[in-house]
Amino acid sequence: MIKQKTKYCKLADIIKKKVNDGEYSLGEKILTEQKLMEKYQLSRDTVRKAVDHLVKEKYLYKLQGSGTFVSEEFYSQSLLKFYSFTEEMIKRGKVPSSEIISFELVEADEKVQKKMAINSKEIYKLIRLRLADKKPVMYETTYLNPNLLKNLSLKVLTEKPLYDIIRKDYKVNFDRAVEKFKAVIPTEDILEKLKMSSLRACMELERYTYSQNEVLEYTKSIARGDKLTFEIELK
Incomplete structure (x- = not known):
């Protein structure tokens, strides 16, 4: 009862x-x-x-x-602990996958340098489409600290999940992550990639992942509001 x-x-x-x-x-x-x-x-x-x-x-x-x-195509994610998209989808019985749109070492503009608190002139930029059972649910743009992930390659990224590469191949541990989120209207290009037929609000998440007080990763994600929900428990 x-x-x-x-x-x-x-x-x-x-x-x-x-x-x-x-x-x-x-x-x-x-x-x-x-x-x-x-x-x-x-x-x-x-x-x-x-x-x-x-x-x-x-x-x-x-x-x-x-x-x-x-509901057949709806996924919940708690924000109370560090999480991996791949691991969370597997827990829910889904088949996760990522479509790499681009990966390159680019010139770090002032905005990204400030967000990541680094002086490096170049930075890794990774753009991915995250899918569950081959259906797009999130569009991600990730910036990675080249000082902590030297010689990161596209080949490795196509073979393993990013966080597995960081933890297992580079032996880099995550100390903490900070996320900010808000509702946004995505661009037509992102709407098309997420296969959304009409203009709808999505959730924008900004994640800062730290290793030994350095920003390892800065990611901006656009998540489909009709596919994903994020949950916080207040105590």
Whole structure:
């Protein structure tokens, strides 16, 4: 029985955890309102509010006359810990992949130098499309510190996930990461690459990854708002 003080939010969290843990498969029909009421000893109104909340968050969707189902193309990511796109997609039973649009050693402009707090005249610039089950969900532009990742090559980037290369090949550990995020309207070029047919708001994330107090990575990502959600738990 769910404690009274948590009500529909607790039930929503339980269902959400079942989705994220893979207990409910994508596209699977969840329990009916009546069965949820009986299982958790809650009122119909409380169950309905929990389900409606998850529909609004795009974890679930309803089909009139058929029931409520787990959304097939929606992924949640907690921002409470350091995470890897590749690892998170694998956890959710998806096949992650990256399409490298470009990778080059470029002249570091003043803006990037300031963001990364480095004096290097050149910097690695990597632009990728991140996919889950071959469907684009995120467009990323990453700048990498050449002082920490000497002789990084396109060949290696096509063979292994970036964070595996950094940790295993270069033996560089991450101390911490800072992320900033906001809603944005992407450019037409990015919309096209994300296969979004209409102008919609996306989530822009800026990540600063540190190793021994140096900025190792600065990444700006544009995430599809209809495919990804980011979650923060306040305590």
